[in-house]
Amino acid sequence: MMLKAIIFTAVLGVTLSFVTADAAASDRLLEKIGGGGHVMMIRHANAPGTGDPDHFRIGDCSTQRNLDDRGRAQARRIANGCEAGG
Structure with missing residues (x-):
């Protein structure tokens, strides 16, 4: 122990x-x-899980992993230029 x-x-x-x-x-x-003079690329904010679901269809957001509440808050901060690491 x-x-x-x-x-x-x-x-x-x-x-x-x-x-x-x-x-x-x-x-x-x-x-x-x-x-x-620099560019920053962000894939997306917090979206729980890993990979794409088995039933994933690119044109149908309801089949994709979506942002949770935390991810939506992060996205709002990013859009406002205030996101600083999580």
Whole structure:
């Protein structure tokens, strides 16, 4: 049990360090983009799940993975130019 706790703590520490580094990198990227001369492409905001459903049809949004409430809020912030990493 003690080994599991040590492994969990180590994995948590590494994960948190990546999240912090990623947030800082996102801030730097947004600063560069804000300075002009750059383009940022975003596929989409949060849409739960992975891949396309079996019954997916490109012309029918009801068959696709759609944004959830969080994704719609992200999309609104992106449209307003305020999204900064999640």
